[in-house]
Amino acid sequence: MRIAIMKEASIYREVLLSVLSNEFNDYDVITVDPKQQDKLQDDLIDLLIVDIDTAADINSLIKHYIDNNKHVIIWTEDSTHPELTNLFKLDLQGYFYNGMEKEALIKAIKKILLGKQYIHEELAPMLLGEYRQLHNRQQKRPVGVFTRREWEVMELLTQGYSNQRISNQLYITDKTVKNHISSILRKLEVPDRTNAVLTVLRNKWFYVS
Template sequence: MKKIVFIKAPSLLRDGIVGVMQQELADFEIKTFGPNEEKAIFNDGKIADLAIIDLDTKIDRQATIDYYKRHNKKVVVWTSSLNNPSLVDLFKQGLHGYFFNGMEKDELIAAVKTILSDKIYINDELSPVLLGDYVKMNEKEPNRPVGVFTNREWEVMELLMEGYSNEKIGNHLFITDKTVKNYISSILKKLEVRDRTNVVLTALRNKWFYV
């Protein structure tokens, strides 16, 4: 049986989250750890396939992250604050997920399944924060793949990078709103991502654009 570890101080919220995961992810063992339990984490027998780490929980966070990364396991961080000073540094580390308090049950389960299928998940509330800082550390020389996107798709993606709405993209490129939606759908499909925010993040991460 596969295993998920949730590192968070004991609370009704933790109990509720664990209950949801146990109900919806029946094929997984869900195990919890609280503050200052690093030794127990590192000596827990079978290493978890996914570790979800609450940033407000008092543990040696970096040692824990490094432990799971060293064993090629997936790591998610969970924050209750958009202003958490650790977020940008954690984003630079290229973890598998970034969760934010207030996620609904369906979003939480979809996010976990997305990560377990080897994709990255970033909560929409965190995207503007992470994106704004990621832009600053991206290199200036774009490095775009050949033969993946059409010229028009690159144009649409560039306007998405600038925060254009569908209407503004259509006006800029002199195409209809329906055509814009078709291009965006094609881009989403090729990148295997769920929304425009993740299009932008994927493009930046792969250094296809410099903003």
């Protein structure tokens, strides 16, 4: 099995290659310059990590991998990158932001290899804005996922409330708020509140006006 990192040559690329090679030793990890992306036009790559901060055209490559049901992660250091919203519509497995800590990076990739999605919190403002455009006001909340109080907490999270504001709004302690959020993250199998909000919006359990 193979992981490909498409990124221009740099010290950071070599560090990333070393980290992934050591952590995912069952995979053959390779690096490819964006100008040589034709090397990736086969179906032998299981996970493609694409740095979108490049002048090279990466859209056809990403579409090729989507069409072949491969995992795709895009990577950027620009949270306002003009291609982000279009790439978000493709519902890729990963949206990474430059500067992620090693532990967070490894944990995110492991989740993606298990079929889950990861979106870095720095990219959330733009992506949440895209959800407002994509989804209508129809809410479809399933039965048995959250308790009544967890639904209330989750609704306030989608509105950007801090723990303290949730505490004041619901007349519960900060510790109780943290317990509810921990339970929500566990049930949704997501690493943080940002991904929890994006998950419930994607499932149309809430609508953000």
